[in-house]
Amino acid sequence: MTHGDDMNETKVRQLIEKKECVLIINTKDLSSSTVWNELRLIAHKSTPTIPLIGWAACSYCSRPFRSHSAADVNGKRKNDGVTSALKHLDQCSLRKKEMAVKRKRQLDDENGDNPDQSQWSSSSSPTVNKTLSKFLYNKSTLPKTWQNRIKESECMNSFRSVENDGLLELAQTCIDVGATFGRVNAHDIWYGRRSIQNECELKFHQHREDIKSIIQPYINDRTASSTIDLWRDDIIQRYYLDFTIFYLNEHWHLKHSILRCKYFDEQSKTAINIWFSIIL
Ligand SMILES: [Zn+2]
Structure with missing residues (x-):
């Protein structure tokens, strides 16, 4: 894990540029007049809610600053404050640009x-x-x-x-x-369609493995049974075959879970076609 004390300004800046580190809002100090409206804390992308101790960054150009020194041998830190950050904000060219855009937008809104x-x-x-x-x-x-x-x-x-x-x-x-x-x-x-489809498939496989481990003892005890069902999509006239398992838990509650749902393309819905569809 990245530790704020091990790094200098160049290193932190590189991490921000490589998107290894992200800028986060300092929610502890967000009164309307605070300088933290224009500064950000820095966190590693793997722990985006835990800020690096001793660092702050310009919210416009992402330039990092030390807000506290590295911890000394007693674990004490010197508070450097935000003076250097304030000086930078005064000069920051991206901030000037952003302010000009904001002013124009306000004028547009008013008009x-x-x-x-x-x-x-x-x-x-x-x-x-x-x-x-x-x-x-x-x-x-x-x-x-x-x-x-x-x-x-x-x-x-x-x-x-x-x-x-x-x-x-x-x-x-x-x-x-x-x-x-x-x-x-x-x-x-x-993320888009393809990523979400992959994510759904991944979740489905994880869920199916969970279900398998839950039902395994009931299968061993021979207290599980299964059934199939055919579904028809009325719009595109396609058939789907699902395979559902039922079991009784130790409190005699009847539980069920679908283990599989697949496209069924056989023209004839005979028992033998369904059987082959299940075992394949
Ligand atoms: Zn800046």
Whole structure:
């Protein structure tokens, strides 16, 4: 594991550039006036909730600073404060750029203009917009243009899907990612169809192994039985064959679990075809 005391500024900067380390918001000090609105803590990507002791970084350009010295022989640290970080913020060119964009956006909002899309998609420095964190509590405090952008995004989905618990949970996870790591591009964190399919298959195989170990004693005791069922997808007229196992636990509760569900492409649903489909 990476330890903050073993490293110098160059090393920490390299780790951030290689994305081995991530920037996280200092949630312990987030009053509106604090300098921590513009600074971040640094954590190793494998332990993103545990900050490296003694380090902080500019939220605009990710430049790292020591906030405390390395521990001495007695384990004591000298508090270097955030003076050098403050000096840097005053000079940081990315911060100046970001401030200019923010000012323009505020003016656009006040004038009721549409926000310039290209500014958002090309902006690579993660920042946390104060308006965004207000949204966590009440969307009615968002400027009109942002309320409309959210409504338009929701309109791209079927009416029911925008009230789907799974989708809301996904949205909440994305907001949590933003609130923890600052603004990120959705394309950088979205996994997509292929990864999710692989993840589902992996979960299925893990789950099946768990079920197998649960039912093994009941099979040994001969208190398990099985059945098959044929399902038809009415839209594309396909058949699926599932294999379900039933067993009684020590409290005489009847339990069941599907061990397999496979596409059944035989034209004839005879017993012999089903039998071959099960054993293959
Ligand atoms: Zn900077």
